[in-house]
Amino acid sequence: MKTYSFAEIQRLLGPAQNILICLPKSITLDQAAAGLSLFLSLGKAGKNVNIVSAEPMTVGFSHLVGLDKVADKISGVNLVLTIDAPIENIDKISTQDDGKRLSLVIAPKTGMPPVSREQIIFNQGGTGTDLVITVGARRLEGLGKIYLENQGIFQGKPIINIDNNSQNSNFGRLNIIDPDASSCSEMVASLICGMGFPADEDIGSNLLLGLKEETRNFQIEKVSADTFETAAFCLRVGGRREAVLKPEESVKEVKKVEEKKPSQPPSDWLEPKIYKGSTLP
Structure with a gap:
């Protein structure tokens, strides 16, 4: 798995007790999975963590653990x-x-x-936020109303910017941008593993879902050895494989092929036959 600026990350994360994780609008399952995994891990590490997104989570994200913790606005203390x-x-x-x-x-x-x-x-008001972490946002405006309605927070607090998009505007105090990474889930898994943050089956399951979704089940060109190492890490911490969805019967009709029954032989078929000279040709 990849090595990022762990010393610099620790310098910002170490003293921070109140952390705000921000997800972009038009969010993907991978970004949601990565953000929630980081939220769960930092919470287990004893941090007070909040996670927000300008747009509501879709039904397609329902398998992610902690989805109900995502708020649509920043609440103050x-x-x-x-x-x-x-x-x-x-x-x-x-x-x-x-x-x-x-x-x-x-x-x-x-x-x-x-x-x-x-x-x-x-x-x-007064969020008490010590540190902001963005996941998958190319620029601050990409956070939608979360940024537009709370610009003071983003201007006055250190930001760790995590993204795998080469077009990222590097708006953070610490920018962890890796265009070679297959997904944000791969990046967050490397951070959790490299920093020694807690990881369990829920975190592993979220990351595995994000990884499989973003890589189209490990089929895209950006899949690398690091990607498979990430999947192995997720499984080692107890990550659950995504359930195989059975197609609905209505989607594809199965037609039964009627077997042809052999025609019944004449009733005297099994009786012994006696041939007379007159019957011979």
């Missing part, structure tokens, strides 16, 4: 209260603490209307 009123109408905002509950008091200026409940908007 802080509650943010926004007052939808002109700031010049507000005199002051103070707090009251009775020992059990904390209250916010919004006082309007003299002669100004009080702030109504309808003018208070609640949001989550």
Whole structure:
């Protein structure tokens, strides 16, 4: 299996506790499998990991473990209260603490209307993200609304950019770009193995599914010895082979060939025959 910049990866991953994994829009099964495998592995390593994608996962991805953990937006850890009123109408905002509950008091200026409940908007903010990892995104805009609605996160945090596309724009602080790799699943498997991250049957199964899908069952030209070593790694950690899907009976009709029954011989066929001279030619 391939060797990437493991020392640099460790330098960024080591101190990071809150990690955000971002998947691209128009996502492929391989990219989803790779991202989820990394999500599961880092979680087992004791990291607090979230995984997001701008678009919902399709039914075709249903065999992937952890699919229900993929969110369609970045959730923050802080509650943010926004007052939808002109700031010049507000005199002051103070707090009251009775020992059990904390209250916010919004006082309007003299002669100004009080702030109504309808003018208070609640949001989550402050993700606490230490590190962003993108899987399969050629550029940040390829993350769709995940990037467009949270540009501050991507501009202020280190990014590890993982991709096997030669057209990648190298937007990360650390860019792990390998156009020779058959798939993102192959790359992530090399990272998990090389970094000594946890791997189990769920992770192996996800990677194996992504690998087989992207390589068309190991038939494309980019398949190499590293690809087969990746498959072997997945099987060694307990990865399950994809179930063989049986075709529906309605897809292909099987026609029964009627056997021809031999015609019945005459009733006197088995009786002894007596030939007389008159019967001979």
